[in-house]
Amino acid sequence: MEWRMNEDNTLLVNGYHIGKTIGKGTYSKVKEAYSTHFQKKVAIKIIDKTKAAEEFIQRFLPRELQIVQQLRHKNIIEVYEIIKSGNKLYMIMELAEGGDIFDWIIQNGALPEHRARILFCQLVEAILYLHSQGIAHRDLKCENALLGKQGMLKLTDFGFAKILSFTELTHTFCGSIAYAAPEVLQGVPYDSQKSDMWSMGVVLYVMLTASLPFDDHDIPKMLRHQQKGFSLPSHIGMSEDGKDLMKSLLEPNIALRTSINKVSRHPWITAQ
Numbered sequence: 001m002e003w004r005m006n007e008d009n010t011l012l013v014n015g016y017h018i019g020k021t022i023g024k025g026t027y028s029k030v031k032e033a034y035s036t037h038f039q040k041k042v043a044i045k046i047i048d049k050t051k052a053a054e055e056f057i058q059r060f061l062p063r064e065l066q067i068v069q070q071l072r073h074k075n076i077i078e079v080y081e082i083i084k085s086g087n088k089l090y091m092i093m094e095l096a097e098g099g100d101i102f103d104w105i106i107q108n109g110a111l112p113e114h115r116a117r118i119l120f121c122q123l124v125e126a127i128l129y130l131h132s133q134g135i136a137h138r139d140l141k142c143e144n145a146l147l148g149k150q151g152m153l154k155l156t157d158f159g160f161a162k163i164l165s166f167t168e169l170t171h172t173f174c175g176s177i178a179y180a181a182p183e184v185l186q187g188v189p190y191d192s193q194k195s196d197m198w199s200m201g202v203v204l205y206v207m208l209t210a211s212l213p214f215d216d217h218d219i220p221k222m223l224r225h226q227q228k229g230f231s232l233p234s235h236i237g238m239s240e241d242g243k244d245l246m247k248s249l250l251e252p253n254i255a256l257r258t259s260i261n262k263v264s265r266h267p268w269i270t271a272q
Contacts, residue, residue, distance in 0.1 A: 010083065010085045010088065010090070011033065011044065011083075011090065014037075014081075014083055015035055015036040015037045016033045016034070016035055016036075016042070016044060016092070017033055017034045017036070018031050018032075018033050018044070019031060019032040019033055019034065019041075020032050022043065025159075026052075027047055027048060027049075027051050027052035027053075027056060028045055028046060028047045028048070029045075029046050030043055030044065030045050030046070031043070031044050031046065032044075032095060035080075035092070038080065040095075041095045041097070042080065042092055042093060042094065042095050043077075043092075043093045043094065043095040043096070044090055044091065044092055044093070045090070045091040045093060046088060046089075046090055046091075047061070047088065047089040047090075047091070048087060048088060049087040049088070049089065050087045060159055060160065061089075061159075063161065063162060063163070064158050064159050064161060065082060065091075066163070067135060067158050067161050067163065068091070068158050069082070070133075071129075071130075071133075071158075073125070073126060073129045074125075074152070075122045075123070075125050075126035075129075075152065075153055075154060075155060076126050076129070076130075076154065076155045076156075077093050077094045077096065077146065077154045077155065077156040078093065078094040079091055079092065079093050079094075080092045080093065080094070093156075094148070094154070096146035096147055096148040096154045096156070097147075097148070097149075098146065098147025098148060098151060099146065099147060100142065100143050100144070100145060100146050100147070101119070101142040101143075101145045101146075101147065101153070101203075101207065102141070102142035102143045102145075102206075103143075104147060105142065105206065105207070105210050106210075109210050110207070110208055110209055110210035110236070111207045111208060113208065113237075113238060113239065113242060116204065116207040116208050117242075117268065117269075117271075119145070119151075119153045119207065120200075120203070120204055120207065120269075121269055122152060122153035123140075123145060123153055123155065123200065123203065124200075124260065124263055124264055124269060125264075126153070126155040127140075127155075127196060127200065127260050128260050128261070128264050130161075130196075131193050131196070131259075131260045133163075134163055134164050134165075135161055135162070135163055135164070136161065136162055136164055136170075136192030136193045136195070136196055137155070137158065137160070137161050137196055137199075138160040138161060138162060138170075138174040138175055138192055138195070138196065139157060139159065139160040139161075139174055139175040139176070139179075139199075140155075140175070140179060140196055140199035140200055140202075140203060141175070141176050141178070141179045141199065141202070141203065142203055142206050142207070143157075144156050144157040145203065160174040160175060162192060164192060164193070168192075169189035169190060169191060170189065170190055170191075170192045170195075171187075171189055171190075173187070174192075175199065176216075177216045177219065177222075178202065178212050178214070178216040179198075179199040179202045179203070180195075180198075180199070181194070181195040181198035181199065181254070182198075182223055182226045182227070182252045183195065183254055185219055185222070185223055185226075186223065190254065191254060193259075193260070194254050194257050194259070195254075196260075197249050197257055197258060197259065197260065197263070198249060198250060198251075198257065200249055200263075201213075201246055201249025201250035202214075202250070204245070204246055204249065205230060205246060205250070208232075208236060208238060208242075209232065209233055209236050211233070213230040213250065214226055214230070226250075226252050227252050229247070229250070229252075230246070230247075230250050239268065241266070241267045241268035241271065242268050244266075244267075244268070245263065245266050245268045245269070248262070248263075248266070249263070
């Protein structure tokens with residue numbers, strides 16, 4: 001109770017009136033709040049350093065704070081302010097009242113192709129911006145794609161994001177197994193931006209089918225299926241351009257996998 005009161009007091013002093021909890025992570029929770037300064041509702045990510053692993057505190061959190069403060073894009077959740085108080089860190093962010101795409105699909109089912117194209121094009125814009133800044137997200141999934149005003153996609157959660165030096169390869173396992181590229185699961189050095197592309201392919205597949213392309217319960221079996229390629233459920237009708245784009249994203253050979261620049265010029269993207 002004392003922890004909750006201290007938390008409320010810190011935010012209240014800064015003009016934030018806490019509401020309901022709208023998300024929970026391993027070391028954090030996200031609450032809705034009203035800001036008297038911004039005169040609108042915001043989301044507040046509250047990180048408790050006493051509950052976090054040392055690697056998170058030393059490596060991932062400083063990166064996240066550095067990255068989110070420099071991002072400005074219409075399809076990326078904006079961070080307005082960061083407040084540090086004792087062992088707590090408060091990240092004040094834009095609120096996406098539509099929730100995340102994963103929950104939307106659970107409630108409403110798969111998206112029709114024209115609607116999936118609109119949202120996916122917005123994700124492409126966000127990743128095109130990130131990759132142009134030398135940043136890899138490294139945790140792309142439907143749960144991190146939020147819906148803002150008028151249903152606009154807003155990318156969030158940069159806890160695993162990294163600024164990459166030229167041709168830098170990564171060894172760290174990041175993200176969710178279901179969205180992870182073969183090279184990430186294999187534990188070999190990998191190109192984080194190319195791995196983002198694979199995860200985008202999984203996001204697109206989930207949007208269109210309300211299911212995952214590869215079963216993530218058995219990793220060795222999953223790797224074998226990734227090498228064979230995905231298959232769409234028989235009841236899913238998808239254009240040839242759409243299938244071609246998905247195939248270029250879910251390409252197990254990283255040397256042949258597409259880039260975000262090529263995706264942005266793909267006929268399925270430019271047709272909208």
